[in-house]
Each structure stands twice: as C-alpha cells, then as structure tokens.
Amino acid sequence: MKKIVLIGAGGHCKVIVDLIESLKEYYIFGVTDKKKWGTILNYKIVGDDSELENIYKSGVHYAFICVGTISNLSIRNKIYSKLKNIGFNIPVLIHKGAIASPYAHIEEGTCVMAGVVVNAGSHIGKNCIINTGSVIEHDCKIGDNTHISPNVALSGGTKVGNNTHIGIGSSVIQNIRIGNNVTVGAGAVVIDDIPDNVVSVGVPSKIIKIKK
CATH class of the missing domain: 2.160.10.10 (Hexapeptide repeat proteins)
Incomplete structure (x- = not known):
C-alpha cells in the first residue's frame, strides 16, 4: 500500500480518513497539524507542517490536504504549493x-x-x-x-x-x-x-x- 500523510486534523480530516479507508489503496502514515500532538480517528498527529520535508525523505511520497471549510481558501492553495515543491504526489x-x-x-x-x-x-x-x-x-x-x-x-x-x-x-x-x-x-x-x-x-x- 502507498504511504500517505494527511495535512490538517479538523473535522474534514475525519471524512478524508473514511474515504481513504474505503479505497484500500493507501496506508495513512499520520497527520500533520499546528497542535503537533494527539490523534484523530486513531491516527497519530506526527508534528506540524514543518515536518513535511522530513516525512517525504523518510519514504512517504503521497500527501493530501484535509483543510476543509475555511473563510480564506488561499490557505489550501499555499499548502498545495508547498506539497508540490517538496515533491509529494497528491492523488485524486x-x-x-x-x-x-x-x-x-x-x-x-x-x-x-x-x-x-x-x-x-x-x-x-x-x-x-x-x-x-x-x-x-x-x-x-x-x-x-x-x-x-x-x-x-x-x-x-x-x-x-x-x-x-x-x-x-x-x-x-x-x-x-x-x-x-x-x-x-x-x-x-x-x-x-x-x-x-x-x-x-x-x-x-x-x-x-x-x-x-
């Protein structure tokens, strides 16, 4: 299975976890979030977004943005650009x-x-x-x-x-x-x-x- 890291541990992340589990194609390595610790639906928060380069270097080459309904959609664009610059594959x-x-x-x-x-x-x-x-x-x-x-x-x-x-x-x-x-x-x-x-x-x- 392909290892994937999820970005953002809010309510939208729970729905993305459910979606990914329905596919049986990806293994969820963990979730990054500004609070840096804890779990969401039993998946570990593995640090904030500053850890993403190290996560990629460790062999996790897929990522997905789990930031949902926000007043400023440009935040999602910034995360997307960061992930692409690091080299992550961002699937459909x-x-x-x-x-x-x-x-x-x-x-x-x-x-x-x-x-x-x-x-x-x-x-x-x-x-x-x-x-x-x-x-x-x-x-x-x-x-x-x-x-x-x-x-x-x-x-x-x-x-x-x-x-x-x-x-x-x-x-x-x-x-x-x-x-x-x-x-x-x-x-x-x-x-x-x-x-x-x-x-x-x-x-x-x-x-x-x-x-x-």
Whole structure:
C-alpha cells in the first residue's frame, strides 16, 4: 500500500480518513497539524507542517490536504504549493460510494465524497472538495481549489471558477457561470451569472457584498 500523510486534523480530516479507508489503496502514515500532538480517528498527529520535508525523505511520497471549510481558501492553495515543491504526489480520491463517469475528468488533489454523482463531460480542477451528496451534472466545468458543499446541485453546463465556495444545499440552473473567488450562501438558488469576487445569497440568489 502507498504511504500517505494527511495535512490538517479538523473535522474534514475525519471524512478524508473514511474515504481513504474505503479505497484500500493507501496506508495513512499520520497527520500533520499546528497542535503537533494527539490523534484523530486513531491516527497519530506526527508534528506540524514543518515536518513535511522530513516525512517525504523518510519514504512517504503521497500527501493530501484535509483543510476543509475555511473563510480564506488561499490557505489550501499555499499548502498545495508547498506539497508540490517538496515533491509529494497528491492523488485524486474518489469514495467507493460516489459515482464518477469515466467520461468526466478530475484533476489531482481533488476529493469526491460519498454519495456524489459526477456526470459525463464534466471537468473538475485541482485541489477541489466535491462534498457529500452533491451532483455535478453533464458538461460542468469547475476551476481549481473550489469547494462544492454537501447536497449542492449543479445543472448541466454550469461553470464555476477558481477559489469559489458553493454553500450547502445550493442549486444552480443550467449553463450558469459563477466567477472566481465567489461565495454562494447556503440554500441559494442561482438563476443568473455571478461575477468574480462577490458574495451572493438567497432565493433567487443576489449579490450582497463585493470582496476586497
């Protein structure tokens, strides 16, 4: 089995552990976290991120980011860049309980959780979270480092940019374009395109804030 180290010991890490155990392909070496000690689901915290180079040199050549819902998605980008610079392989993780079409393309560092459906012609970028029970319909395009929350439904042809967070239970009608660095609030119904760098909420979803 391939040895893998997990980055971040919060709640999202527990779900990634469950996903990895469903695959039976990786051996979890341990978890790094700023608190530096303890365990999570019986896996040892082996230090903070300053230990990553030593972990790689010890023969652990796979890593995965387990930092989940945060207000600043750029943190995930910084961790991703650090892991790549060290030399880690960052795999695609697709839960055994997910359905991903062989005609969909999913890039490295992305996790696809239990109950997700990714349909044909869709493209999901690097370092994304496609969370529990979400539906990515045919021909959707999702950029890098984007979080599609649980029970989100993206209709066919939807395009979502980089560093965007689509809140839990949101629905997006077909062929909508959602920009980069966007937050869509929980339960929103998106029926119009959303530009870059905004927060949009409600039914139907309306822009309430421009991000700096």
